[in-house]
Amino acid sequence: MPQSPEGIRPAIYTLSVYTQCRVADMSIGHTLLGLLEAGPRHGYDLKRTFDEKFGHDRPLAYGQVYSTMSRLLKNGLVEVDGVESGGGPERKRYAITDAGITDVGAWLSQPEKPEPYLHSTLYTKVVLALLTGRRADELLDTQRAEHLRLMRILTQRKRKGDIADQLVCDHALFHLEADLRWLELTAARLDQLAREVRR
Amino acid sequence: MMTPAGTLLAATDLRKAFGTTKALDGAEFSIHPGEVVAVMGPSGSGKSTLLHCLAGIVPPDSGSITYAGRELTSLNDAERSALRRTEFGFVFQFGQLVPELTCVENVALPLRLTGVKRKEAERTALHWMEQLQVEELVAKRPGEISGGQGQRVAVARALVTAPRVIFADEPTGALDSLNGELVMQLLTEAARSANAAVVLVTHETRVAAYSDREIVVRDGKSRDMERIV
Incomplete structure (x- = not known):
């Protein structure tokens, strides 16, 4: 991103700025698996692609990439597709297994528990669905249904509760409503997002 | 008489065009007695046209609408008007x-x-x-x-x-939050106690949260969100 003369990032709300707002506990393993679905990659390539798409200001540590890949390997979700030994240290190339593809599919289709600042995990899921040729619109609809299910429970609780219950439920309802508006807007902009993430 | 599944009002493969614009393009709908169903979707998606067809205000170009076992599309204007007045x-x-x-x-x-x-x-x-x-x-x-x-x-x-069905088209659209909530609370309580079904067209999710389930209309096609989760 171009910087101003003072070295301060310009406050432009772009896709790359948005991805900086990701949640810390996003599933790194699933994200790396999703990236591998496009084709086999070396650990270094995986890290670079991850940082480019999801971790602009918080790049993934090399150690985290390799520990995650070891875990995925142990669980049979990836396999070593080849080893290059050139002049430097050995470089393993990883490929996703059928079990890995199933695991990514299950993660993407599972709605997240509605909670504040969920948008970053959802954003990641939407991008990965687009990258892997899955139905991002269905993912958004599934999440929408899950949000509305919780809103119904809160609305019901509010109807039966006292004023304190009503206010607490209202607070949660307004946050969920904001999430839902984001889901609707994202659904309306999927084509635009698909063009950008596949560039 | 009801349809076998106990559905009070049901529509299948509804199509309606205004000129070259397809307002409904194979929309589906069903509601049971005492049920509140929210119809949501972006502006111009066809949700109001769906409501107008279900209520017998606008005839669809094709498709079927059954109300209490009767085919609505085969009724004449006078019969549909009588239905709207009484049911x-x-x-x-x-x-x-x-x-x-x-x-x-x-x-x-x-x-x-x-x-x-x-x-x-x-x-x-x-x-x-x-x-x-x-x-x-x-x-x-x-x-x-x-x-x-x-x-x-x-x-x-x-x-x-x-009535056995209440059609509510953006019933809180002109109200502030507090009045909107009061209207929705009283509307749904009164309808449920009378075992009347409510077809609720809204673009507000907090209003839709008063429903039992949700149908989303996009580009004239409907999607039953209950079948997703």
Whole structure:
């Protein structure tokens, strides 16, 4: 991103700025698996692609990439597709297994528990669905249904509760409503997002 | 008579075009007695056209609509009008009360149109005004009451004929949050206690949260969100 003369990032709300707002506990393993679905990659390539798409200001540590890949390997979700030994240290190339593809599919289709600042995990899921040729619109609809299910429970609780219950439920309802508006807007902009993430 | 599944009102493969614009493109819908179903979707998605077709206001170009076992699309204008007067109730975004009539006369109007005598019609109207907590407004005219009160009077009017289906098109669209919540709470409670089904068109998710399930309409096609989770 171009910087101003003072070295301060310009406050432009772009896709790359948005991805900086990701949640810390996003599933790194699933994200790396999703990236591998496009084709086999070396650990270094995986890290670079991850940082480019999801971790602009918080790049993934090399150690985290390799520990995650070891875990995925142990669980049979990836396999070593080849080893290059050139002049430097050995470089393993990883490929996703059928079990890995199933695991990514299950993660993407599972709605997240509605909670504040969920948008970053959802954003990641939407991008990965687009990258892997899955139905991002269905993912958004599934999440929408899950949000509305919780809103119904809160609305019901509010109807039966006292004023304190009503206010607490209202607070949660307004946050969920904001999430839902984001889901609707994202659904309306999927084509635009698909063009950008596949560039 | 009901359809075998106990559905009160159902539509299959509804299509409706206005000129070259496809407002409905194979939409589906179903609702059971006492159920509240929210119809959501972006502006221009076809949700109001769906409501108008279901209520027999606009005939679809093709497709089937069954109400209590009767095919709605085969009824003539007079039969559909009779159905709307006796079996269906309507709530619109802006109340649409008759300004020259008092509130109780407005609520009693659907009964008067079906031939019920004034005294009896107004007694029933007063019962529903009490349910909607607007009984103190009986002698007021619509110009003398607030938007929220007017909408509750409109809900009482929709319920006065003991309809089996209430069609509510953005019923809280012109109200602030608090009045919107009150209208939704009273509307859904009154409808459920009367075992009336409510077709609720809204773009507000907090309003849709008063429903039992949700249908999303996009580009004239419907999606039952309950089948997703």
